[in-house]
Amino acid sequence: MVTGNIKIQNELSEIKPGIGIRLGYSVLYAVLIAVAALQLFPLVWLLFFSLKNNQEVFNLPPLSLPMNPRWENYEKVWSAGNIDVYFFNSVWITISATVITVMLGSLVTYAVTRMRWKGSSLVLGLFMVAMMIPVHSTLIPLFSLFNKVGLTDHPLSLILSYVAFNMPITIMILLGFYYALPREVEEAAIIDGCSVNRMFFRIIFPMTSSVLATTAIINMIYNWNEFIFVNTFISSDSYKTLTVGVQNFIGQYTTDWGAIGATLMISILPILITFLFLSNRIVEGIAAGSVKG
Amino acid sequence: MDKVLSNKKIIALYVLPSLLLILAIVYIPIVLTAYYGLNKWNGIGAMTFVGLDNYLALFKDATFWSSAWHSLLLAVFSGMSLLLYLIVAMVLAARIKGAQLFRKIYLIPMLLSSVAIAQLWLKIYHPTNGVLNSMLESLGFANPPAWLAEPSLVLYALFIPILWQYAGFYILIYYAALKNIPASLEEAARIDGANALQIAWRIKLPLVMEVIKVTIVLAVVGSLKYFDLIFVMTDGGPNGASEVMASYMYHEAFRAYDFGYGSAIGFFLLVICLAATWVIRKLTASKDTIQYS
Numbered sequence: 001m002v003t004g005n006i007k008i009q010n011e012l013s014e015i016k017p018g019i020g021i022r023l024g025y026s027v028l029y030a031v032l033i034a035v036a037a038l039q040l041f042p043l044v045w046l047l048f049f050s051l052k053n054n055q056e057v058f059n060l061p062p063l064s065l066p067m068n069p070r071w072e073n074y075e076k077v078w079s080a081g082n083i084d085v086y087f088f089n090s091v092w093i094t095i096s097a098t099v100i101t102v103m104l105g106s107l108v109t110y111a112v113t114r115m116r117w118k119g120s121s122l123v124l125g126l127f128m129v130a131m132m133i134p135v136h137s138t139l140i141p142l143f144s145l146f147n148k149v150g151l152t153d154h155p156l157s158l159i160l161s162y163v164a165f166n167m168p169i170t171i172m173i174l175l176g177f178y179y180a181l182p183r184e185v186e187e188a189a190i191i192d193g194c195s196v197n198r199m200f201f202r203i204i205f206p207m208t209s210s211v212l213a214t215t216a217i218i219n220m221i222y223n224w225n226e227f228i229f230v231n232t233f234i235s236s237d238s239y240k241t242l243t244v245g246v247q248n249f250i251g252q253y254t255t256d257w258g259a260i261g262a263t264l265m266i267s268i269l270p271i272l273i274t275f276l277f278l279s280n281r282i283v284e285g286i287a288a289g290s291v292k293g
Numbered sequence: 294m295d296k297v298l299s300n301k302k303i304i305a306l307y308v309l310p311s312l313l314l315i316l317a318i319v320y321i322p323i324v325l326t327a328y329y330g331l332n333k334w335n336g337i338g339a340m341t342f343v344g345l346d347n348y349l350a351l352f353k354d355a356t357f358w359s360s361a362w363h364s365l366l367l368a369v370f371s372g373m374s375l376l377l378y379l380i381v382a383m384v385l386a387a388r389i390k391g392a393q394l395f396r397k398i399y400l401i402p403m404l405l406s407s408v409a410i411a412q413l414w415l416k417i418y419h420p421t422n423g424v425l426n427s428m429l430e431s432l433g434f435a436n437p438p439a440w441l442a443e444p445s446l447v448l449y450a451l452f453i454p455i456l457w458q459y460a461g462f463y464i465l466i467y468y469a470a471l472k473n474i475p476a477s478l479e480e481a482a483r484i485d486g487a488n489a490l491q492i493a494w495r496i497k498l499p500l501v502m503e504v505i506k507v508t509i510v511l512a513v514v515g516s517l518k519y520f521d522l523i524f525v526m527t528d529g530g531p532n533g534a535s536e537v538m539a540s541y542m543y544h545e546a547f548r549a550y551d552f553g554y555g556s557a558i559g560f561f562l563l564v565i566c567l568a569a570t571w572v573i574r575k576l577t578a579s580k581d582t583i584q585y586s
Contacts, residue, residue, distance in 0.1 A: 024489070028384045035381055036398045039460065043401070045424050046413050061431070062424040104314075107307040115307075116299045123308060130319045132570055134518035136539040137563035140546050140556050141325035142318065144336065164318030167311055186298075196303045225406035227521050232547065243408045247525060250412055260416070264409050271404050279397045286400070286462065287469045 043268075050074070050261025057257040073258040077266060081252070082237050086245030087266070090224060093155055093241060097162035098219040102212055104163065105170035110200055112171075113178040114186065124171075131168040135228065143232055157233045158241075162223050170215045173288045177211040214285040217278060224271065242267050323563065329556035336552040347557035357558065360529075360536040361565075363448060367537065368516035368569075370452050371459075375508055378460060382467030383493055396468060400461030407458075407521035414454040415441070415526055441527055444534035451523055451535055458522070459515075463508055470504040471497060506577040513573060514566050538562050 049057050050073060051066035077083055111117075112124045142161065143152065151157040181204065189199045227243040234240050240248070246267045253259040275282060330347050332340040351357050381399075385392050402410065417423050420439035429437040440450040474497060482492050498505075520539035523529065529536035529544065536544075539562060546555025 025389075028387055028389060031381065031384050032389065032395050035460070036395055039399050039402055039457070042413055042417060042424075042457070045417070049416070058422050062427045104311045108311045111304050111307040114298065115304055116295060117301070117304050123312060126312070126320075127315060130315055132514070132567060133319055133323060134514075134539070134562055134566050136518055136520060136542060137326055137559040137566075138319060138322035139543070140329060140336075140552055140559055141322035143547075144329075144552070145317075145322065145325075160314065161318055164314050167315055190297050196297055196300055221404055225404075225408075227406065227408050228524075243406045246406075246412065247408050257416070257422070260412065264412055268405050268409050271406075272401070275397075275401065275404055279400075282404070283397065283400065283465060286403070287465055 046261055046264060049257050050265045051258070052261075053258050054256065070258055073262040074266065077249075077259050077262045081245075081249050082240070083242075083245060083249060083263065083266065085238060086240050086242045086249075089155070089239060089245075090242040093158055093162075094220055094223040097159045097166070097223050098216050100159065101163045101166045101170050101219050102216050105167055105174055105215070106205060106208065106212070107200075108167075109171050109174040109178050110204060113175065114181075114204070115196070127168045127171050130165075131172070135165060139228065139232060142229075146233060152233050153235045153239060155234075155239050158226075158229055161229050161233075162219075162226065166219050166222055170219060173215045173218070173285065174208070174211060176288070177208055181207065214281050214288065217274070217281050218285040220274075221271065221282070326556045326560045326563065329553055330560045332553045332556075334553040334556075335550045336546070337550075340553070343553070347554050348561075350554065351557055351561065356533055356536065357538075357541060359533060360538050360541040363535065364517050364519070364537045364539075366448060367452065367455070367519055368513045371455070371512040371516040372509060374456050374459075375463060375505070375512055377456075378463040379467050379505070381460075382464045382471060383497065385464065385468050386471035387489075392468075396461070396465055398461075399464050402458050402460070403462045405458075408525055410454055410458055411522045411525035414522075418450060442531055444531055447527060447531065447535045451526060454522060454526075455519070459512075463512070466504060466508060467501065470501040474500050506573070509577065510570055510573050513569050517566055517569060518562060538565070 045062060048063065048066055051069040051071070052060075053070055053073075056064075056066070108123075108127070112120050142157075146152045146154075146157045151160075185203060185207075186199060189203055194203075225243060226241075227247075230241050230244045231247075234244065237245075246263055249263055250260050253263070329340075331342060331344060333343045333346070334340040385395055389395070417425050418440045420426060420437075420442070425440070426437040438446060440446055443450075478496055478500075479492055482496055487495070518539050519537060520543070523535055523537055524540055524543070527535045529540045538558065542555050542558035542562060545551050545558060549555075
């Protein structure tokens, strides 16, 4: 009797919600696919018009495939202006600022989480409050400070600013990881007569490699895309990065759509390629850096 | 153990470089902004102390009030768009196959530089050759508007790319929070006969409330200091119709060379951002924290 009941119930639950659930799910999928299409559509359009000439852009429907892709747009852009200079500036400034931020941030996080001293929570508080300071409120004094010490139009002004403004978020992401590290490791090392320096660099720092990668990627994305500091502090072309370079460069090509498209594609391609390979880490990092646990 | 871990020299060595940097780049400029705001200064010559004159002028300045109003509108928009993001995240968290992939696709715009996004959307909005108006025309709308040249439309037009840029970011945060809800709660509700909407509204929403509060702060404060995209796309135009607080500050300081007045705006921006953070936290403070049982 009992088994019979269960059987009937099973059959019911398989028949009845089946259609409803499937219908429900197709609505859900439709929503998600629509949002995905909206997110990707502008970028697909950009790729298309970067491979067309003006005639094709103006006379053919916007979403027509570039039938004979005009790679010469890319060649023209890469060889014409300073885009290669901007590109390499972006690369080395991004990498050096990221390395310094992650390194200094790790030292601070270690000192705050693992060492015992008065004022450690105050220091941590200072770093955390800095997260709420709008960058633009510091722009004018920073400009005049860098001017006074002769650092305007110098890449150091960018690196220092990037390190300082990304330090809080870096420390925030590292904090959770450092708090979770087992104490036994350190105790054993200290009993063995290991110095703090040696312990940090030889034992702790290598243990944090996965969270370091996450913070490094977040830092790189921020630094790569930074615009306002470069725009305000840097005046000579030889130090400009891709964001500001693209901005000026596109100004020269007011009517050449293919060249503008190619410039934009070149500037976003490194990010897209990075994302292709490291999407999980990036998702992790952005999630970790956004909400304090 | 304690002796090794409270070695003052080591602590100073680990913390001071970062601390000095953040003081120099973030905190000292904040103090200087407040001080410059009390002076008449063109950025180069001598300063003249004028007390509260800049602030008095600010409160009579119609352009400033309209830019503050635009920033506020942007904050309201962003706050409302959170609901949209939350719905998409709810759908995404409904045990969807391929949720990971959707999440990554949504995030792509967030990773691109504001300059690239701004330039791309300038092309999308292009009155004659942009993809938006081309499509509107093919759908039978004769004479679609020049979106960015219409003072009455420009703010709304600017809001769309901002919505697009941040969608993946907020969906990601909400999704992570929703995934943290134990499945057993949903199961129990379902057995009690609750439908999907009731579960979303009565169970999931209260459980992710804390995260929603954080995102409200992020969205509102982010909007109040928003700058990059507007700066590139419209530069506050046409005729000040899309001027926001940060862009007005920039124009006053770096175009009109009124560094004192610009600093007063910058300081006001800082106070507004901190006040907004505090007010939102106060308004949304809840005495009862929800416990997962």
